[in-house]
Structures are given as C-alpha cells and as structure tokens.
Amino acid sequence: MTRIAQIAGFLGSGKTTTLIQLGKELSTKHGKKVGIIVNEVGEVGIDGSFIRDFGFEVKEIVQGCICCSLKGDLQSTLKILYENYGPDIVLIEPTGIAFPSKIKEIIDGLIDLPMEQAPVIALVDGARFRNMFKEMEHFLIKQIKEADVIAINKVDLIESKWDIDLLKSAMRELNPSAYIFSMSAKRGDGMNELIDIILQTNMKFSSLSDDEDSVVLSGMGRAALKLSFKANEDVSEAKLKVVISEMLNEIANASLNSGSGLIGHVKAYVKTSLGSFKASLLDVKHGVDFSGNFKGSTREGEMTIYAVVKDLEDKILKNILEGKVEKILSQYRFDFRLDEHDSHF
Ligand SMILES: Nc1nc2c(ncn2[C@@H]2O[C@H](COP(=O)(O)OP(=O)(O)O)[C@@H](O)[C@H]2O)c(=O)[nH]1
Numbered sequence: 001m002t003r004i005a006q007i008a009g010f011l012g013s014g015k016t017t018t019l020i021q022l023g024k025e026l027s028t029k030h031g032k033k034v035g036i037i038v039n040e041v042g043e044v045g046i047d048g049s050f051i052r053d054f055g056f057e058v059k060e061i062v063q064g065c066i067c068c069s070l071k072g073d074l075q076s077t078l079k080i081l082y083e084n085y086g087p088d089i090v091l092i093e094p095t096g097i098a099f100p101s102k103i104k105e106i107i108d109g110l111i112d113l114p115m116e117q118a119p120v121i122a123l124v125d126g127a128r129f130r131n132m133f134k135e136m137e138h139f140l141i142k143q144i145k146e147a148d149v150i151a152i153n154k155v156d157l158i159e160s161k162w163d164i165d166l167l168k169s170a171m172r173e174l175n176p177s178a179y180i181f182s183m184s185a186k187r188g189d190g191m192n193e194l195i196d197i198i199l200q201t202n203m204k205f206s207s208l209s210d211d212e213d214s215v216v217l218s219g220m221g222r223a224a225l226k227l228s229f230k231a232n233e234d235v236s237e238a239k240l241k242v243v244i245s246e247m248l249n250e251i252a253n254a255s256l257n258s259g260s261g262l263i264g265h266v267k268a269y270v271k272t273s274l275g276s277f278k279a280s281l282l283d284v285k286h287g288v289d290f291s292g293n294f295k296g297s298t299r300e301g302e303m304t305i306y307a308v309v310k311d312l313e314d315k316i317l318k319n320i321l322e323g324k325v326e327k328i329l330s331q332y333r334f335d336f337r338l339d340e341h342d343s344h345f
C-alpha cells in the first residue's frame with residue numbers, strides 16, 4: 001500500500017520546508033521510498049525545482065489548483081508516479097489556497113490504485129497567524145476545520161510558551177476534533193511526531209467538502225516570471241542574494257501600494273551551475289529569508305520569481321513583477337531573457 005500524506009496550510013506556512021525535512025527523514029531513517037507532488041497556482045512553479053535539488057522524485061502541477069480546476073491532473077500525476085516510481089509514501093503539497101478535504105476526496109476517487117491516505121495535516125504559521133487572521137479569516141478557518149491534524153509551525157519564532165498555548169486553544173476552538181501540536185520545520189522540533197502521524201494507520205474524519213472554488217474564494221492574485229540572466233562580471237552568492245532581496249521587497253511594497261491587503265508569499269528560486277537557493281518574503285517588516293546556498297561566484301543562471309498577494313488582479317500583479325524585475329536587474333547591470341513560456345509579454 002502506498003501512503004499518501006497531504007501537507008496543507010496557507011501560503012508561507014512552511015509546507016515546502018516541512019516536506020523536505022519529512023522526505024529526508026522518511027527515506028534515511030525509515031527506509032521509505034518517497035515521491036513528492038507539488039502544486040502551485042502560477043504559470044511556473046518554484047518549490048518543485050527547489051525540492052528536486054535535494055534529490056527527490058518530484059512531480060510539479062502548475063497553472064491552477066488541484067482541488068478545483070486541476071483535479072484530473074492530480075489523479076493522472078498520482079497514477080504516473082505510482083506506476084513509474086512505486087513510492088512507499090507520496091507527500092503532497094497543495095497550494096496555500098487549496099481546500100484539503102477536496103483533495104482528499106479526489107484521491108479517494110482513485111479506487112483502482114492501492115493507496116491509503118494519512119491524516120490530513122494543516123500547517124499554521126504560528127508567527128503570522130494573528131496578523132493574517134484579520135485579512136483571511138474565512139479562508140483560514142476553512143482550512144483549519146478541514147484538517148485532521150493541525151501543526152502550529154515556526155515555534156522557534158514565538159517567544160513565550162503562553163503564546164503557543166493561546167494559539168493551540170484558538171485552534172482547538174475552531175476544530176475540536178483535530179490533533180494539535182507545535183513544531184518548527186526549520187529547527188526540527190516536532191518532526192518525529194509528524195512522521196508518526198504520517199506512518200500511523202488511517203484516521204477517520206468527516207469530509208466537509210463543498211463546491212466552492214478555493215482560488216476565487218481566497219481573493220488572491222498570482223503571477224510568475226522565469227528568466228535566464230547574465231552579469232557582466234562574476235557575482236557572488238551574497239551579491240545575488242542582495243539583488244533578489246531588493247527585488248522581492250520592491251514587489252511586495254508595490255503590491256501593498258497598489259491596494260493589496262496582504263502579502264501571501266513573494267518568492268524566488270535561483271539556479272546556477274554552482275547550486276541553487278530559494279528566497280521567501282512573507283512580510284515586509286521581517287524581510288527576506290533564504291534557504292539553500294552555493295559557494296563561489298558565477299556570471300549566469302536562471303531565476304523564477306513568484307508572487308501571490310491578496311486583492312490584486314493577476315494582470316496588475318504581473319505588471320508589477322515585470323517592472324520590478326526589469327528595474328532591479330538593469331540597476332545591477334544584469335542582462336536577462338524571459339523564458340519562452342513567458343515570451344508573449
Ligand atoms: N523561523 C522559521 N521559518 C520557517 C519555518 N518553516 C518555514 N520557514 C520559513 O518560512 C518561509 C516560507 O516557507 P515555505 O516552506 O516556502 O512555505 P510554503 O509556502 O508553505 O511552502 C521560508 O522563508 C522558510 O524558510 C520554521 O519552522 N521556522
């Protein structure tokens with residue numbers, strides 16, 4: 001039996017970081033063959049490439065959500081992964097604006113494959129939850145209500161145990177039957193607990209699925225750009241990170257100035273012959289956080305920039321992305337060429 005575990009949670013809650021840690025531990029400590037499916041709503045994705053850099057078998061589904069417009073893609077991808085790779089465990093990262101119970105139902109529909117589902121896990125960003133709740137109340141509640149397990153992530157950023165307890169009781173009130181615990185994907189706290197949950201036998205839960213379109217309901221605009229770049233001299237990783245940091249900050253600020261009420265996730269993935277890194281901005285106050293790195297200097301590579309923000313039309317967000325990417329790259333005297341995929345701009 002292949003076990004399927006869905007790691008859900010809002011934009012930036014730490015799904016990709018958790019998935020990578022889980023994948024590493026499940027394969028090295030538990031000898032499991034792990035396959036991964038990542039879904040992102042933009043035209044091009046970031047997380048699939050980043051996870052693949054850790055050596056995992058990854059299938060990426062982009063340009064829509066697997067809980068609504070792309071449910072057929074989820075089923076066919078699972079089938080292909082099962083038939084060609086034969087994983088013991090498939091970890092699924094839905095978009096941050098998906099409804100977990102819908103995805104569970106779609107997987108249940110694959111009756112001809114020997115698969116069983118682990119409890120649905122929803123990550124909650126413990127450090128941002130209070131601020132996000134004002135903007136995304138309806139949406140966050142729905143995701144929390146649909147989970148079997150609620151993992152309050154990023155406890156390393158929460159100073160007092162009191163605050164963690166408060167968050168736990170808020171979650172308990174929203175979903176009295178869920179199993180609730182706290183973790184830090186970055187530091188490793190709670191990972192063993194999470195692995196036990198994924199490996200344990202099926203948990204029963206009542207499906208709350210309905211027919212709302214999660215992308216529409218979230219009110220999130222999204223846009224992405226992929227490009228290759230060339231600098232006129234060698235640039236170090238540190239310098240590239242400065243460039244990316246400035247770019248993501250400008251995109252986030254321009255989005256807020258154009259009327260966005262909340263930054264969901266503004267991120268970038270940079271790949272060079274020396275290695276790759278991912279940059280994430282969830283909140284302009286806290287700046288850009290990097291994962292992954294490489295040593296040395298290089299002149300060229302590829303980058304993907306991806307933004308999901310509230311209350312902005314996709315087209316407006318795309319204009320912001322194009323404008324800021326062009327501005328920052330020319331300011332640092334990089335030549336760049338948009339990927340063919342985006343050549344219609
Ligand atoms: N401090 C801290 N940061 C985290 C933790 N988990 C994820 N992050 C950071 O949060 C940002 C978003 O994480 P990511 O895994 O991309 O979230 P996703 O959008 O849910 O896939 C990244 O900058 C991560 O490094 C954690 O436990 N603690």
Ligand SMILES: [Mg+2]
Pocket residue numbers: 015016017047093
């Ligand atoms: Mg992700």
